[in-house]
Amino acid sequence: MTTSSTTGVDTCADSCARHPRCSIFKFNTITSLCTMFVPDTFLPVSSGTLLSGERLYAMTNGWCPVEYGYIYLKNVHMCIWTSSTLATHDSAVSQCGLRGGRLVVLAGTQRWEAIKTLTIKHGIRMYVGADDKAVDGTFVWNNGHLVNDSEWNPYEPNGLSGENCVTTNGRLIDVACGNALF
Structure with missing residues (x-):
């Protein structure tokens, strides 16, 4: 996990995209802190652990909204959702x-x-x-x-x-x- 101050979510997204193993990042709109994660292959992420102003993202060819229960499979560049x-x-x-x-x-x-x-x-x-x-x-x-x-x-x-x-x-x-x- 790496945390740094950035100018915005786009800069944070760009940093994650350039990192060879980053597939999920968190950006806090209040503090402008960008946190990049190197997760397991399957990592459903709950929004319950986020602070005010934070959202969790996963990089694909577009956005994979893991905070809404999607699972990002980085090794196949696939964002999936499974019903509960x-x-x-x-x-x-x-x-x-x-x-x-x-x-x-x-x-x-x-x-x-x-x-x-x-x-x-x-x-x-x-x-x-x-x-x-x-x-x-x-x-x-x-x-x-x-x-x-x-x-x-x-x-x-x-x-x-x-x-x-x-x-x-x-x-x-x-x-x-x-x-x-x-």
């Missing part, structure tokens, strides 16, 4: 959309490993951004790419009736879209 309540697939899509996001697309080994670690660490199964709603049996990510066969759990997708949505516990599993998951 169970939701159906349609509700999960809506909740993500209201926050300006979408269900996660697991493209690339690093993203897979980051989400796998997150789901195992927290013991959750969550919807991901793939389904076969357009063509039964053809699973497509919400970015239009086909789901790779090697990404599935053994014996999945199993094509059971109504299993058109996808969840993960480290590997992909097709599930009914009405299941309540995180």
Whole structure:
């Protein structure tokens, strides 16, 4: 952790962006103090520990509002939000959309490993951004790419009736879209 006096939040953000391991910084608008953190890979940050005038930020290609429960995965440059309540697939899509996001697309080994670690660490199964709603049996990510066969759990997708949505516990599993998951 490094603390220094700066002229504003932009200067603090720039300092964090230039630091090779800084992914989260805190800026106090009253004292103009900038504090940079080198956190663990997964660091949800609570606003309850901040003083008056302080806000906590994480650097991505834009802002990742960790003070509102988002998690910044620096190694894959990804800002994610996970719900604390169970939701159906349609509700999960809506909740993500209201926050300006979408269900996660697991493209690339690093993203897979980051989400796998997150789901195992927290013991959750969550919807991901793939389904076969357009063509039964053809699973497509919400970015239009086909789901790779090697990404599935053994014996999945199993094509059971109504299993058109996808969840993960480290590997992909097709599930009914009405299941309540995180």
